[in-house]
Amino acid sequence: MEDKFNLEFFFHLDRVDHVTDPAPPLRRDAERNRQLLLRTAYELMATEGLDVSYEDIARAAGTGMGTMYRRFPDRQDLLNALFNDHIDTVIGFAEQAAQRDDAWAGLIWFLEQQLEIEARSRGVGELLRSRSQATAAVQRAHDRMTPLVAELIARAVRAGQLPAGATPADFAAVHVMVGSVMDASRGFAPQLWRRALTIALAGLRHADLSGDPPDETVIDHLYKEKK
Known part of the structure; x- marks a missing residue:
């Protein structure tokens, strides 16, 4: 059995997160970056726990810190x-x-x-x-x-x-x-x-x-x- 969890199952790629006030949909490239950062954060935290830094997530995802903070302004x-x-x-x-x-x-x-x-x-x-x-x-x-x-x-x-x-x-x-x-x-x-x-x-x-x-x-x- 593989040790890595099936991220395709965990992440519902077409779903909109549950928020109190629905936000307008992101552009296709922005949503793609958001999902990439979520996947990368999940993979890193699966082995290292919640203390993984934003810098580590952005580096592993191949994005800049600006993209990281635009998609997730707060941890x-x-x-x-x-x-x-x-x-x-x-x-x-x-x-x-x-x-x-x-x-x-x-x-x-x-x-x-x-x-x-x-x-x-x-x-x-x-x-x-x-x-x-x-x-x-x-x-x-x-x-x-x-x-x-x-x-x-x-x-x-x-x-x-x-x-x-x-x-x-x-x-x-x-x-x-x-x-x-x-x-x-x-x-x-x-x-x-x-x-x-x-x-x-x-x-x-x-x-x-x-x-x-x-x-x-x-x-x-x-x-x-x-x-």
């Missing part, structure tokens, strides 16, 4: 663009998982696919579990993802494959826990996260979830920008 603009692409990809996974006949198999597949991206890209993992992501971007992701994940969980509950008290917040906790194992073991046991995911899901599937379920705001607190 957070670049991270938001990468984060939006990631969320679009994960939403695609959730939609595919919902089409599977076996609800539990679909839910496991969904979690594995999104964690596979994070395993292949150090930058995506840091983006999700570091201080670098903007709270507004995380909130938009929460608003889009929670209903899809809730339906995947509800299907598994209806099929008797999960306890009735399971919630999206429980799966957000599983994602954070497994992601933490992934981050800690990336350099010496890069597949350890798979075992951690199996353990976490087995525990959740057979857990006694009596008591009040966690409020949905728990998800925001798990992923929001840390102070």
Whole structure:
């Protein structure tokens, strides 16, 4: 299996990023430069993490610093663009998982696919579990993802494959826990996260979830920008 993630799948080349106020479309050459810089940033951050400099990105892309700053005036603009692409990809996974006949198999597949991206890209993992992501971007992701994940969980509950008290917040906790194992073991046991995911899901599937379920705001607190 190739170690490099399929960027054609990760980046939706014809899509317009999710922004509050739609901007006019870029000229063809400007959009081409923008996509080139996004691809290059993703490739570098996959191996080196989020601290890759603008200078390194521009040099690897073969563009000038002026082009880099015109397309992404602030570093957070670049991270938001990468984060939006990631969320679009994960939403695609959730939609595919919902089409599977076996609800539990679909839910496991969904979690594995999104964690596979994070395993292949150090930058995506840091983006999700570091201080670098903007709270507004995380909130938009929460608003889009929670209903899809809730339906995947509800299907598994209806099929008797999960306890009735399971919630999206429980799966957000599983994602954070497994992601933490992934981050800690990336350099010496890069597949350890798979075992951690199996353990976490087995525990959740057979857990006694009596008591009040966690409020949905728990998800925001798990992923929001840390102070």
